[in-house]
Amino acid sequence: MTPTETKKAINWRNVIIGILAIGYFFYPQGSDLTTSDLNSKTVVLSLNIETIHSTHRSTTYHRLWTKETKAAFTIASAGEVVAPDGSLDSLKKGDTLTVKYYRGDENKLNNGVKEIPIYYLQKGQRVYFELNSYNKAQDATTARYKLIALIAGIITLLNGFNVINKKLTWIIGGGAAAVVIILLCLNKF
Numbered sequence: 001m002t003p004t005e006t007k008k009a010i011n012w013r014n015v016i017i018g019i020l021a022i023g024y025f026f027y028p029q030g031s032d033l034t035t036s037d038l039n040s041k042t043v044v045l046s047l048n049i050e051t052i053h054s055t056h057r058s059t060t061y062h063r064l065w066t067k068e069t070k071a072a073f074t075i076a077s078a079g080e081v082v083a084p085d086g087s088l089d090s091l092k093k094g095d096t097l098t099v100k101y102y103r104g105d106e107n108k109l110n111n112g113v114k115e116i117p118i119y120y121l122q123k124g125q126r127v128y129f130e131l132n133s134y135n136k137a138q139d140a141t142t143a144r145y146k147l148i149a150l151i152a153g154i155i156t157l158l159n160g161f162n163v164i165n166k167k168l169t170w171i172i173g174g175g176a177a178a179v180v181i182i183l184l185c186l187n188k189f
């Protein structure tokens with residue numbers, strides 16, 4: 001280094017943020033739900049199944065109202081995981097279903113403002129949605145978040161140690177974000 005060159009100071013804020021983001025990637029995820037975590041209930045639909053399009057999350061979920069409970073049951077996973085052929089639309093008022101829900105939600109069944117997620121749905125011999133499908137969808141979502149955190153962490157860490165400049169950080173980050181958005185649109189991520 002010549003006397004006229006100056007060494008850039010380490011940006012400790014970016015270094016810490018980068019380390020935390022990379023740490024999230026390596027942090028073990030919670031355990032999947034098991035059948036021992038669930039209660040089973042046979043219910044009769046009091047209304048046709050509703051498909052709810054949530055605007056604040058830009059997601060779609062399904063709601064089931066039953067005669068046996070005041071609370072609504074919901075299927076929060078993506079429709080293509082639950083019923084890829086759109087078969088949930090065939091569920092109608094009066095159908096008898098078997099649902100499984102988290103046993104900790106038992107006290108919410110008689111609360112009319114509560115929505116209880118279900119992890120298993122069966123009508124007769126046909127299983128529409130099962131716990132394994134839910135766990136796979138949750139694991140895939142967690143893997144996506146962890147990958148995004150790893151990429152952001154590496155970029156932020158490199159910027160914090162002045163390996164890449166701020167302009168290049170924005171270019172790489174923007175390119176990575178564009179790739180993620182395109183892959184999400186194509187259902188490949």
